[in-house]
Amino acid sequence: MDNNYITEKLGIGPGPGGRNVAMLALPPTLSVTREDAVAIVRLSRPDKRNALDDATVLGLERFFATLDETIRAVVLHGEGAHFCAGLDLGEVTGEADLFRGIQHSQMWHRAFHAIQFGRVPVFAVLHGAVVGGGFELAAACHVRIAESSAYFALPEGQRGIFLGGGGAMRLPRLIGVPLVQDLMLTGRTLSAEEAVRARAAQYLVEPGTGLAKALDLARKAASNAPMTNFAVLHALPHIAEANPSSGLFTESLMAAIAETTPEAQARLRAFLEKRAAKITHDGGG
Numbered sequence: 001m002d003n004n005y006i007t008e009k010l011g012i013g014p015g016p017g018g019r020n021v022a023m024l025a026l027p028p029t030l031s032v033t034r035e036d037a038v039a040i041v042r043l044s045r046p047d048k049r050n051a052l053d054d055a056t057v058l059g060l061e062r063f064f065a066t067l068d069e070t071i072r073a074v075v076l077h078g079e080g081a082h083f084c085a086g087l088d089l090g091e092v093t094g095e096a097d098l099f100r101g102i103q104h105s106q107m108w109h110r111a112f113h114a115i116q117f118g119r120v121p122v123f124a125v126l127h128g129a130v131v132g133g134g135f136e137l138a139a140a141c142h143v144r145i146a147e148s149s150a151y152f153a154l155p156e157g158q159r160g161i162f163l164g165g166g167g168a169m170r171l172p173r174l175i176g177v178p179l180v181q182d183l184m185l186t187g188r189t190l191s192a193e194e195a196v197r198a199r200a201a202q203y204l205v206e207p208g209t210g211l212a213k214a215l216d217l218a219r220k221a222a223s224n225a226p227m228t229n230f231a232v233l234h235a236l237p238h239i240a241e242a243n244p245s246s247g248l249f250t251e252s253l254m255a256a257i258a259e260t261t262p263e264a265q266a267r268l269r270a271f272l273e274k275r276a277a278k279i280t281h282d283g284g285g
């Protein structure tokens with residue numbers, strides 16, 4: 001296991017079992033360990049159901065914006081019985097201040113942008129409550145693995161507030177405007193199964209198995225050519241939102257950039273010379 005990332009970048013030492021567990025540069029509500037090229041970020045505020053206070057949101061931004069180049073995928077999960085209870089409601093109580101409210105939401109935008117449009121794919125493990133800002137956080141990740149205990153909700157209406165972490169932009173793209181409206185108007189929950197059917201998550205797994213599943217998937221992603229992962233994270237969303245002719249042209253440019261990299265050439269030769277693994281089908285899921 002390579003511990004250089006956290007010790008050099010963030011100035012901390014290894015924790016129990018050779019894993020890095022403390023983060024001097026991050027708040028105590030976030031902890032990070034590393035499994036080879038995969039960093040595992042844990043929301044570590046179980047007494048408050050991993051509600052996101054400002055320090056945690058800023059910590060997420062800092063972590064994803066300063067990711068060491070030897071990290072090639074991230075797994076995000078929550079400590080305790082829930083993934084995340086959303087915005088720490090204490091952060092928006094007190095003296096009403098319109099300008100501060102805008103800046104607060106924009107702080108969330110920066111943090112979640114750093115996740116969605118960072119350098120590496122992010123795999124979220126969802127269990128228990130995935131609500132409000134927790135659902136918004138999950139939506140900023142690239143692959144969502146729901147344990148069957150997970151439930152999804154947007155209780156902003158009950159609290160008298162609105163989405164503020166990019167959910168109004170990301171969630172309709174994920175599950176459609178009508179379902180977002182339904183969830184926000186009624187305050188109802190979606191079960192993990194319903195969430196997978198609604199495309200809020202891509203995988204449904206047994207309780208307690210989400211982290212292992214996410215690690216397995218993250219390791220696969222980490223072994224891809226970095227240029228392909230870059231294209232998947234940055235070019236694909238642009239192409240999907242572009243008008244068809246601009247999208248197709250951008251795709252051609254990205255395809256040519258990717259296939260002319262030395263790494264692509266080496267990987268293509270390896271397959272043709274029967275040195276690379278074939279596709280295997282293990283039943284999926």
Ligand code: 1HE
Pocket residue numbers: 047048049051052082084085086087088089090105108129131132133134155156159161162163164165
């Ligand atoms: C919190 C929060 C929070 C828990 N902010 N403190 N999010 C919500 O509206 C969800 C609110 N939370 C809940 O409905 C429940 O806490 C749960 C269903 C998630 C979990 O229930 P439970 O019984 O396991 O825990 P609990 O007893 O309700 O909470 C434990 C403690 O966490 C308690 O504090 P304590 O000091 O009494 O121990 C709770 O007050 C605290 N806690 N959730 C602050 N969210 C960018 S805009 C995003 C907009 C939103 O995210 S809106 C959705 C907000």
